[in-house]
Amino acid sequence: MPMIRSLSFKLTAAMLLVLALLMVLLTSLEYDRFIADQTRRTQEEMRDDLSRLFSSRNAQQEETLREHPFSDLAITGPHRQIDGVVCENTGSMLWHDIRPGKLATLTDLCTQLASIHKGQESDFRLGTLQGAGVYYFYSLRFTRFMKSPIPRTFHVVLMRPAQQLMDIRNYAKWSFIRRALLIYGGFALLLLWTTRWGLGSLGRMQKQLEEIRQQKRIQLSDHFEAELLPLTRSLNELLANEREQTQRYQNSMNDLAHSLKTRLALIQATMAEERLSPGARRSLDDQVQLMDQIVQYHLRRAVAGRQLLSGQGCDPIPVVQKLLATMAKVYQHKRIHLQFDYDEDLLFVGEVDDLFELLGNLLDNAHKFAISEIRLQLRRDDTRLHLCLEDDGPGIEPSLREQVLLRGVRADSSSGQGIGLSVCHEIIASYQGEISIRDSELGGARFDIRLPLGKE
Known part of the structure; x- marks a missing residue:
């Protein structure tokens, strides 16, 4: 309580x-x-x-009292x-x-x-x-x-x-x-x-911390009682260190983005010089634009952090269809049969880039480990968007299902950093969503994800 x-x-x-x-x-x-x-x-x-x-007795009555000692009591x-x-x-x-x-x-x-x-x-x-x-x-x-x-x-x-x-x-x-x-x-x-x-000072401190989170101020004031001053000083030092670390991280991301944008521009220039078919050029242009969009997305996240935005949201179906088309080209050699079912009038209350990042990692893992079949469903579940993704791959051991959601942990011995599912888990948690992993009827793993749902 x-x-x-x-x-x-x-x-x-x-x-x-x-x-x-x-x-x-x-x-x-x-x-x-x-x-x-x-x-x-x-x-x-x-x-x-x-x-x-x-x-009331007296000495003259003593003789009488010997005969009747209580006769005169009243x-x-x-x-x-x-x-x-x-x-x-x-x-x-x-x-x-x-x-x-x-x-x-x-x-x-x-x-x-x-x-x-x-x-x-x-x-x-x-x-x-x-x-x-x-x-x-x-x-x-x-x-x-x-x-x-x-x-x-x-x-x-x-x-x-x-x-x-x-x-x-x-x-x-x-x-x-x-x-x-x-x-x-x-x-x-x-x-x-x-x-x-x-305890009013603690409430005032909480209010100032909320203002710091909203970037309305940079540190706590010194107008607190003597017993709270060591705490406020420690918090201010922590906030200062966090700002310095964030600035270093942002500078690193800016440097990386600048380098990537230069390489992307070089790729676009090379494509213009080469005699490519219109279809191949459109496909490459789409991928380059998507890469640029991903870079910008991560730059924004480096500055603002991952938050649940109160925007108008997006329709998840076009996002899924675009990702499925990309996966079909990347994994066309596996000839995977994909079944996609969804309800009408679904709305994801959040950023479209978050949905791209989440579904992109999940679909990439499903295509990587699936043998021949993948099933994807998007349903309306009470007040939430229910996403169910299944494959017929080797699945995930029950003892590893919580660990694979941690950064750097992999369920297999393939190459990679093991951050895909951890990124998915962070995005889902930022939207107060839920993710669970269990066995699929197809024989592999089943991911059940519930995210905020809105209606247009």
């Missing part, structure tokens, strides 16, 4: 991930602190309630939120002050409370009573001498319904989450803007 390979996407995603983890951590810490504060306040309130419960207050019981270790309830509701209907309240506080001297916790719901419990264990000389142990337990506090806690949790998401969204937008601003 292109976005995955984007430096901006990677930097933004990494920072957003770190920011998300940080926001989760801070939100969790804030929520935990809220719960701790709520629990601490609830514990303090219940401890104060317990203190008030026993603060939970009071204008906004009462708690209920209370006194349970003995045996599980019996000695006193209770419970408001009407589910809690008042429980018959095993002391038994459930014993499993919650587990006999601890003092305990505060959140728990659930079966049949009543969730409560906060504050318990206190104490011992008294009643009528018997053996002390008896009791537990005073205050109970506060926790559902309302749980609702408050749940509401606070979602409030924290909403606030964290809003903060995260704001930071994310700021992060996207700062990332785009920070």
Whole structure:
């Protein structure tokens, strides 16, 4: 995916991930602190309630309290939120002050409370009573001498319904989450803007490189950040070396073209002096003009490079017919049977010289290696021009089919530089085309080529 390979996407995603983890951590810490504060306040309130419960006693009542120690206990207050019981270790309830509701209907309240506080001297916790719901419990264990000389142990337990506090806690949790998401969204937008601003220099460098490719400028400017200046200097040095190499190459091509044009002119002059038949002279003139056209073509390519041109294109059929006529003369001694099939209204969107170079190399190879038969087809394939060329020659080994498209590699031991198919491959690649090599039904090699197709 292109976005995955984007430096901006990677930097933004990494920072957003770190920011998300940080926001989760801070939100969790804030929520935990809220719960701790709520629990601490609830514990303090219940401890104060317990203190008030026993603060109404006085010394004059001590004798009465020995007989009925819990008779005067009562939970009071204008906004009462708690209920209370006194349970003995045996599980019996000695006193209770419970408001009407589910809690008042429980018959095993002391038994459930014993499993919650587990006999601890003092305990505060959140728990659930079966049949009543969730409560906060504050318990206190104490011992008294009643009528018997053996002390008896009791537990005073205050109970506060926790559902309302749980609702408050749940509401606070979602409030924290909403606030964290809003903060995260704001930071994310700021992060996207700062990332785009920070990487703006790379976009500016890309724009300048595109201008260099379009020959609107010759090098990158020096108005970049200090961290990018070594890169821009290296690129400028590379561009300068490339310009020098291109100039040397162009000069060499010009020298070669000048030499070839001189020789071609000499050939034309010699033909004029010799008494040749009109047919032979026309044939030689055509070949000389074709050679001159090829020289000019390669000169243009040396200067501009091979690019997909957006011109009006050309009809490939006359190009093929002209090349076939030339091949028939060159290889007339082989008496090759050639079958040529094509669709109507085909258009190659590109330069006619590119098509001449491509088809000329392919047809020359086919005639060179064919034994007696060649089949050429030009078809319309969706949005592309499909060219299929087959022969009945020795074919190409599967292990060599990719290598023969490289410059300097040959599939046979004949003389030559091995650049014909590599030139074809370069031309096809420059037009975003495709080439594949496989076995032909005729017994030799089959070349399938797909190039841009246009309609007049």
